[in-house]
Amino acid sequence: MPEENEFKNDTPVNAPLKEKMRMEKRKIREMPFKKKCEYIWDYYKFHIIAGILILALIGSVINSIVNPRPQNVLFIAWSTGFATDEQLTGLTSIMQYEIIEEKANESIEITLFHTMSDDPSLNSANIQRLAAMIAAGMIDVFILDSEMIDEYSSVGYIQPMDPVLEIIQSLNPNIHSRINEELIKANYTSVEGYESEQIMGIDISNSRLLKELNFFEFEKYFSLSITAENIENTAHALIMFFE
Numbered sequence: 001m002p003e004e005n006e007f008k009n010d011t012p013v014n015a016p017l018k019e020k021m022r023m024e025k026r027k028i029r030e031m032p033f034k035k036k037c038e039y040i041w042d043y044y045k046f047h048i049i050a051g052i053l054i055l056a057l058i059g060s061v062i063n064s065i066v067n068p069r070p071q072n073v074l075f076i077a078w079s080t081g082f083a084t085d086e087q088l089t090g091l092t093s094i095m096q097y098e099i100i101e102e103k104a105n106e107s108i109e110i111t112l113f114h115t116m117s118d119d120p121s122l123n124s125a126n127i128q129r130l131a132a133m134i135a136a137g138m139i140d141v142f143i144l145d146s147e148m149i150d151e152y153s154s155v156g157y158i159q160p161m162d163p164v165l166e167i168i169q170s171l172n173p174n175i176h177s178r179i180n181e182e183l184i185k186a187n188y189t190s191v192e193g194y195e196s197e198q199i200m201g202i203d204i205s206n207s208r209l210l211k212e213l214n215f216f217e218f219e220k221y222f223s224l225s226i227t228a229e230n231i232e233n234t235a236h237a238l239i240m241f242f243e
Contacts, residue, residue, distance in 0.1 A: 070107035073100065074233040075138055077113035077130075077225075080145040081218035088112065090213045099236050108233075130157075137227040140234050145219040146184070149201045153186040158223040160188060160198040167235035175242045184221050207241040 031039060041048070074095070078088065092110045100106045114126065133139050134157055142148075142158060152158045161183075169176040184201035201221035204210065210220065222238055224231075 070105050072109055072138075073106045074108040074140050074230050074237060076108075076110040076141040076143065076237070077133075077139050078110060078143045079113050079148060080143055080220055081216055083112055083215060087213050087215055091209070094209070095237055095240065098240060099233055134225060134227055137229050139225040140228040140230045141237065142223045142225060143204075144201065144221045144223055146221065149184055149221055149223060150186050152223065153188050153198075153200045156189070156226055158200055159226045159228075160200060161202060161224055162199065163231050164224055164235045164238060165199070167232060168239060171235065172239055175239050178242050179238070202238060202241075204238075204241040209241055209243070 028039065088110045092108055095110075096108045099108065113130070142152065144152060144158075149158070165176065165179065168179065179202055182203040183199045184203055185197050186200040187195055188198040188200060189195045201223040203220070204222050205218070205220045207220075222241065224234060228234060
């Protein structure tokens with residue numbers, strides 16, 4: 001039985017590279033299979049690990065190029081009452097079909113998003129997450145109740161609906177007239193510090209679309225996030241609730 005150090009790496013340090021490779025190949029070829037595996041792992045494990053990591057990184061880059069992630073073109077934070085995954089998935093599918101062009105690598109996300117919890121630490125984490133997402137411009141629309149309309153307006157999470165209503169008026173005057181019957185106003189403080197009563201939400205509680213998807217009966221107000229970026233898609237989404 002060979003000694004433990006029988007197959008140690010004793011290739012001369014000063015040997016030419018070609019000679020080193022030849023001697024290494026011969027040494028490995030003469031080893032029993034088990035010793036061969038142990039030797040390769042002992043002396044080349046860092047090379048192997050580095051190679052695996054590099055291949056994984058290359059694979060990830062290639063996959064992101066060949067199959068890029070869809071671009072989110074509308075994010076709705078559902079923050080009132082309760083909605084099941086099935087209901088939100090159904091609403092998302094309908095909006096994606098109506099708003100996103102065929103074959104476009106884009107997506108719409110509607111997520112149940114509540115900040116209030118019985119657990120103080122969880123409640124704090126949710127509020128921090130909400131603030132971070134608003135600052136990053138990730139949220140376009142909030143679905144709120146009347147109490148949250150006042151709260152979100154006072155802390156600056158939502159903005160007046162005027163930009164959305166202007167687009168709707170040009171796209172569909174009839175829907176715009178119907179929406180005007182469902183306006184929700186609240187006190188809003190502008191960037192300049194002026195406070196005034198503004199249109200801060202649209203009541204969609206009686207939407208035919210939501211009834212067809214069996215959403216539960218509770219207050220549902222459509223509001224525009226203060227850092228919303230997808231205003232045109234937001235307008236199209238609001239129109240769908242009144243068709």
